[in-house]
Amino acid sequence: xxxxxxxxxxxxxxxxxxxxxxxxxxxxxxxxxxxxxxxxxxxxxxxxxxxxxxxxxxxxxxxxxxxxxxxxxxxxxxxxxxxxxxxxxxxxxxxxxxxxxxxxxxxxxxxxxxxxxxxxxxxxxxxxxxxxxxxxxxxxxxxxxxxxxxxxxxxxxxxxxxxxxxxxxxxxxxxxxxxxxxxxxxxxxxxxxxxxxxxxxxxxxxxxxxxxxxxxxxxxxxxxxxxxxxxxxxxxxxxxxxxxxxxxxxxxxxxxxxxxxxxxxxxxxxxxxxxxxxxxxxxxxxxxxxxxxxxxxxxxxxxxxxxxxxxxx
Numbered sequence: 001x002x003x004x005x006x007x008x009x010x011x012x013x014x015x016x017x018x019x020x021x022x023x024x025x026x027x028x029x030x031x032x033x034x035x036x037x038x039x040x041x042x043x044x045x046x047x048x049x050x051x052x053x054x055x056x057x058x059x060x061x062x063x064x065x066x067x068x069x070x071x072x073x074x075x076x077x078x079x080x081x082x083x084x085x086x087x088x089x090x091x092x093x094x095x096x097x098x099x100x101x102x103x104x105x106x107x108x109x110x111x112x113x114x115x116x117x118x119x120x121x122x123x124x125x126x127x128x129x130x131x132x133x134x135x136x137x138x139x140x141x142x143x144x145x146x147x148x149x150x151x152x153x154x155x156x157x158x159x160x161x162x163x164x165x166x167x168x169x170x171x172x173x174x175x176x177x178x179x180x181x182x183x184x185x186x187x188x189x190x191x192x193x194x195x196x197x198x199x200x201x202x203x204x205x206x207x208x209x210x211x212x213x214x215x216x217x218x219x220x221x222x223x224x225x226x227x228x229x230x231x232x233x234x235x236x237x238x239x240x241x242x243x244x245x246x247x248x249x250x251x252x253x254x255x256x257x258x259x260x261x262x263x264x265x266x267x268x269x270x271x272x273x274x275x276x277x278x279x280x281x282x283x284x285x286x287x288x289x290x291x292x293x294x295x296x297x298x299x300x301x302x303x304x305x306x307x308x309x310x311x312x313x
Contacts, residue, residue, distance in 0.1 A: 006036040006037060006206070007033065007035055008204025009035045009199070010044075011043075012212050012213065013189035015042070017214075020270045021040075021043070021210055023270065023274020024274040035139065038051060038140070045143035048141055050128055052137040052140075129162060132160070142155050142201070144188030144195045147183040148177055159312035178313065189233075193244075206292045208252065213234075254273045254276070
């Protein structure tokens with residue numbers, strides 16, 4: 001009798017769109033799909049770490065609701081840079097455009113590595129996570145970052161959990177890189193927007209990828225430096241995800257409402273959309289799981305091992 005494959009869940013980057021990850025987790029639990037390992041990039045790292053710590057999707061949703069009404073969120077600076085509506089640019093970009101016209105932004109950009117200090121994001125992560133180290137997690141978990149020095153993908157799976165998640169979500173320009181002894185780490189979306197190969201490294205034989213990338217790109221409203229760089233990064237991450245589809249066995253792409261990455265006020269609808277995406281695909285998922293048994297799962301694990309760098313932060 002063959003063993004069922006170890007199931008890995010790879011949660012992609014996307015800021016507020018990643019709130020759909022919570023609904024996906026709720027849907028998988030509802031339909032009896034047990035996750036053996038979990039990986040995440042950026043927002044996927046936050047949700048993934050929370051679930052790996054508790055194995056309780058309802059708690060993850062509740063904790064996010066508490067965070068969004070907390071002083072920690074208000075003081076984080078996200079409200080300052082968030083977009084007013086799905087089709088508009090963030091308030092920060094509008095502010096930057098005025099500085100660009102006055103040529104003062106050059107001095108600003110030369111003196112600061114990011115708009116928001118890492119400490120503010122760290123306080124948000126500390127609020128959301130009930131544990132502080134990888135050793136305290138209930139499920140095997142890893143998150144992804146990219147080293148600016150070498151350009152290598154870094155799979156973070158040991159040591160300080162809060163620092164690792166902060167590194168995975170350090171969006172260039174908005175947040176400064178996270179320095180370790182040998183690396184300078186930024187948002188993992190630059191290398192693994194959906195960390196399927198990281199899940200493979202943790203021993204997954206069947207990988208479920210959750211894609212929360214942009215569905216379509218509306219005309220760019222504010223054509224300033226940061227607006228252009230931000231749009232270019234989102235396009236790159238979307239195309240990179242498409243190029244890495246061979247790394248996973250099943251693909252879930254919930255309706256993210258195409259919200260800007262700062263629009264966390266859509267929590268309830270985004271969670272519901274994530275759960276609906278699982279409901280729609282559950283029959284196909286279960287059929288593929290039945291097909292992927294024994295030696296096929298072993299071959300997937302062997303083939304998927306890649307030369308990324310595992311690291312402690």
